[in-house]
Amino acid sequence: MDKISFKTDIYLGQGALDRLLEWRNKRIFIVTDPFMMKSGMINLLFERLHESNEQYVFSNIVPDPPVEVVTEGVEALGTFQTDLIIAIGGGSAIDAAKAMKIFAKKILNQQDIPFVAIPTTSGTGSEVTSFSVISDKAKNIKYPLVSDDMLPEEAILDPELVKSVPDFITADTGMDVLTHAIEAFVSTKANDISDALAEKAIKLVFAYLPRAYKNGADLEAREKMHNASCMAGMAFNITSLGLNHGIAHVAGAKFKIAHGRMNSLLLPHVIEFNADYKPGYGKEEYNATAARYADIAKILGLPASNARSGVRSLVQAIKQLQKQLNMPETLRDCGVDKNILEEMRAAIAEGALRDGCTATNPRVPTEADVIEILNKMFQLG
Known part of the structure; x- marks a missing residue:
């Protein structure tokens, strides 16, 4: 109940x-x-x-x-x-x-x-x-x-x-909204009420965040993003969040990276981890979380003929949104030194696993899983 x-x-x-x-x-x-x-x-x-x-x-x-x-x-x-x-x-x-x-x-x-x-x-x-x-x-x-x-x-x-908020802060905070909504949607505590709030917030972010970023005086876009932020908050207040925030809380403090920006860097990698997604073709294998991500892709009108293609479409849409917002895609882009990452990644993984948000992540991570995500975040390819 x-x-x-x-x-x-x-x-x-x-x-x-x-x-x-x-x-x-x-x-x-x-x-x-x-x-x-x-x-x-x-x-x-x-x-x-x-x-x-x-x-x-x-x-x-x-x-x-x-x-x-x-x-x-x-x-x-x-x-x-x-x-x-x-x-x-x-x-x-x-x-x-x-x-x-x-x-x-x-x-x-x-x-x-x-x-x-x-x-x-x-x-x-x-x-x-x-x-x-x-x-x-x-x-x-x-x-x-x-x-x-x-x-x-x-x-x-x-x-x-919010109309005078600088564009880079608009981008960082907007991606935080998206992360809240997506994590609420796949949380182990998700339900029909939280789903409705999260779905609407996700749609509003994709529709209005680029507009708010390009023109801060666009009051319609600002109002829609303000509402999206509130609805995503209501959603995760019901469900809690997940590994994305579990890592972001620790890594953001360690690397001095803004919270929303850290969430944005993590989001594609955490989605792929939770969906147990592996690029390439082959036998269609997916878990229930992959199907949930595919549902988000369908909500956004993206190709999602099966769970694998839905996850791929969602990740690509997020990366395209990041490009529209001129956001960094890797830890290296944020000025994080590889040696510093190697020194800190075990402590970050330990902290992320203890973080309360991680408890409602749909897939239970290990320390090695978190370290692998951090390594992927450092440099694409």
């Missing part, structure tokens, strides 16, 4: 930020990042908050927020005695706010504080998930946190906030 619940109220589309106009007499703790402050984008929030509200702005957020920053935020939360948390920014700001909220409740014995997430990138889906990732910079380790207590009460998805 599965239980599915959606705690978060979602306000979406152009003008969704006007939801902020409705709050009065609140002590609002705002979690954001320096870019939002320096660029002036934070004013889109301030100009909608009523003068009866009091605000405290915590803007020390950095990518892959470290434990120290979260601790600092918890202390500030306790001092300010907030009754509403608003996180506005990318996945790092939202993840940090989630961690602050849950630790404030546990450490400071505070009541559960209402939480609103306003994403400014279309990638993590963090605004509708019970997951957060914080890091230990000294150890180069990312720690996934999982708790329904971190789920925001509200999410505000306004495309106005």
